[in-house]
Amino acid sequence: IAGITQAPTSQILAAGRRMTLRCTQDMRHNAMYWYRQDLGLGLRLIHYSNTAGTTGKGEVPDGYSVSRANTDDFPLTLASAVPSQTSVYFCASSGGQGAADTQYFGPGTRLTVL
Amino acid sequence: SQKIEQNSEALNIQEGKTATLTCNYTNYSPAYLQWYRQDPGRGPVFLLLIRENEKEKRKERLKVTFDTTLKQSLFHITASQPADSATYLCALDITGGFKTIFGAGTRLFVKA
Numbered sequence: 001i002a003g004i005t006q007a008p009t010s011q012i013l014a015a016g017r018r019m020t021l022r023c024t025q026d027m028r029h030n031a032m033y034w035y036r037q038d039l040g041l042g043l044r045l046i047h048y049s050n051t052a053g054t055t056g057k058g059e060v061p062d063g064y065s066v067s068r069a070n071t072d073d074f075p076l077t078l079a080s081a082v083p084s085q086t087s088v089y090f091c092a093s094s095g096g097q098g099a100a101d102t103q104y105f106g107p108g109t110r111l112t113v114l
Numbered sequence: 115s116q117k118i119e120q121n122s123e124a125l126n127i128q129e130g131k132t133a134t135l136t137c138n139y140t141n142y143s144p145a146y147l148q149w150y151r152q153d154p155g156r157g158p159v160f161l162l163l164i165r166e167n168e169k170e171k172r173k174e175r176l177k178v179t180f181d182t183t184l185k186q187s188l189f190h191i192t193a194s195q196p197a198d199s200a201t202y203l204c205a206l207d208i209t210g211g212f213k214t215i216f217g218a219g220t221r222l223f224v225k226a
Contacts, residue, residue, distance in 0.1 A: 044216075101150060
């Protein structure tokens with residue numbers, strides 16, 4: 001089934017540990033995004049990539065890094081997790097023409113940092 | 115900075131009635147606005163997109179309006195059903211589609 005997959009589904013992590021959230025899409029979309037969703041704050045953009053090989057910072061990039069080695073994959077890394085990074089993380093992709101297009105979201109990863 | 119406001123209080127309506135959700139924004143003039151649906155434990159799903167030069171867009175029981183003077187979009191679900199119960203998010207583009215900002219969403223409950 002075409003779409004976006006994320007792994008893991010959920011994770012409990014000790015503070016200070018390194019963690020990579022995986023995201024893969026099979027729609028050959030140019031653009032990909034990482035959001036975090038917190039109660040009452042909605043979705044906030046962490047990083048984005050408008051095409052393979054390029055990335056950009058969103059609204060809340062501190063403490064996170066991304067890479068885009070190819071079209072399909074867009075991993076998000078927390079180099080040293082802190083409790084404030086406890087959240088639900090969503091990966092999304094879009095056609096990326098730069099004009100109006102819609103985003104397709106993955107199922108999310110629920111991350112708890114203790 | 116750009117700001118999107120959606121009613122944080124849940125909206126409770128009776129089955130068959132029309133649900134109306136509001137999205138207000140400030141400090142920006144988006145080229146288009148989108149509405150998404152999100153069910154508990156799932157990612158958002160796209161519903162409708164309306165451009166700045168469109169006043170209204172319809173899709174089946176859904177209708178979206180976009181008033182760029184008031185900086186407001188209204189999202190209507192007619193003949194609502196319990197299956198319409200979900201959180202509805204509005205979203206604005208801020209730089210040609212590569213950056214989108216989302217509202218916090220409004221929770222809708224449709225009672226049978």
